[in-house]
Amino acid sequence: MILWTNALIEGVLLGGLYALFAAGLSLIFGIMRLVNLAHGDLIILAAFVVLSVAAWLHIDPFAATLAALPIMFLAGFALQYCLLNRALGRGLLPPLLVTFGLSIIIENGLLELYSADSRRLHGGSIETSSIALGHAVSVGVVPLLTLASAIVVILVLNFIFYRTALGRAFRATADDLEISQLMGIDHPRIFSVATGLAFVVVTIAALYLGMRANFDPTIGPERLLYAFEAVIVGGLGSFWGTLAGGIIIGVAQTVGAQINPEWQILAGHVAFLTILVFRPRGLFPRAVD
């Protein structure tokens, strides 16, 4: 019984990490219908930015992440404004190809700059500290923070989406681009702000990825798959859905592993496919499109 409780708790915590990976993807896809194949590499890029800021200012990764957030927002804004906006609106293929190319450029650029060494963000003693729940179950502080951050990120994103003028513009462009333009929405700018926001989320994801395991320039694409699955399981456009999707994949993996470690990754994929069979549009799709 303890074993299964533990697997369940670890799965939920792992789901927090997957939800963080997925939130940025969900944001970009929800608003622009842009499948960002470079998302995994962007997480790694953000991790290197945090690493550099931490090393440069001699601060711990949490403070470094705070400092990196505005940099990454501007980077995202510029990327969308100068590059991705030009690829949008010409069918499905150009944005896919552009982000695919971007992924290769980021990977090799990082390799050139930072070499192939694997790095980590060092958070000191917090990395291995844990809180005991009962006598047999203890949860790590960092995984707990990861889940908490995922929830906060999603609360904030929901607030922006449903309580602000900016969010209204986001939803309008997502619902109907032409009509929103008639209403005077400057959609290239709205898109750029959205990508900037996505980069902020990516940076937070990078902090926890970098503290949980090593990263090196080439590890990004591997991180993309679970993020995609979480977005699809949760339903397009729903941030709470993305969190739920992440947690479902995470729990499926840990419970699968408890039965047999060979089934860990498989169990996540099976859960994903099962949900697609019964709910092809995911659990909580935002709009009918």
Next chain:
Amino acid sequence: MKKYTRGINRRALLQYSAASGAALAAGVESPAIAQQKPIKLGYVSPQTGPLAAFAEADNFIVGNFKNATKGGIKVGNAMVPVEVLVRDSQSNPNRAAAVAKDLIVQDKIDLMLVASTPETTNPVSTQCEIEEVPCISSVAPWQSWFIGRQANPTGGPSAWKPFNYTYLFFWGLEDVIAVYTTMWGGVSTNKSVGGLFPNDGDGNAWGDKVVGFPPVLGKLGYKLTDPGRYQDLTDDFSAQLAAFKSAKCEIITGVMIPPDFTTFWKQALQQNFKPKVASIGKAILFPSSVEALGHDGNNLSSEIWWTPNHPFKSSLNGMTAKALAGAYESASNKQWTQPIGFVHALFEIAVDVLKRTPQRGDADAIVEAIRGTNLDTVVGHIQWNGANLPPFAAKNVAKTPLVGGQWRLRGGNKYDLVITENRTFPAIPVGGEMEPII
């Protein structure tokens, strides 16, 4: 002389044609220009991509090699110029095969050298075997290299055929097992071992019930808890931790990729699982991966192929292992890594083989010379004599010594690799005693 080895550029061509034109016009017989065609070496390694750390010292080593062979190498009585063509596999087996093919077909190399992981050595060796070009490989355990390239890898020794053109020097799985188990003997434990074997080439070999750890551990009285093959890049190890905790494992072993080991180790510490010994292959090969653990990497143990303290020296430039590592550190400002010695030795053997092959352009003569190698290199003695090998691999594999040791925190975030176990090869001095992790 220098001009000729570089090939002819446009300007040189114009000069020569003008000169010979003038000579012809003057009706004077032009002198015959004696030009030695250079020997061409091809070298394939993963300079970019996930395996790039293995090839980080390549520029340094190739630079050393070019320096040592600036005036050519002495073949018989002649000095013959040598050219090295370096190609990047991009950590991709298909790409490795493609660049190897280009080196063979277009550049017409005389001898192929290839290093670093079966993903690089196997496709390149296979191309060489097909095209009948001699090839020397290293930095891949011999089982992965020899059995992995067989037409029928699962057929057993009777189905495995030796190769004619491809040769390897490195160690094998049996050496790792011997090193690990002797290391564990140095620490008092309850002999309960937890195994972390992923579902990849290495993990399946290490966890194999016939050739891997399980039979040897059983014989030596260790109890192995093997929860099963997990996938690489797993984000959660709670299932394995639960199994190890309930079996009260005090020793952890496995062959993991670096990010997975970090995930495992951090999660283990969070869940208060603290084994006395952790001997891990692959994940803690490079100092940067151990540094990634912060202060939690102290006394992790691993197999050791080469260190600056190995009592060997280079046949190419006379540098000792210590001098070689020191030169790399001052040239790159990075800590030495184990592949450096082996890549250097690859070029040592190439030069030695070419020196003993007066027949130019004869692949079979080069193969004969490889088989006759008897050379002391910076990684030890290399001779394809089948010592300590099963008969089926005796022709193509030469073994190098393997010892064991621990990473010791030096202060700051830096670690030193200390040899603690040399019973498998006593000529290599130990640098300290085996210590439990806590």
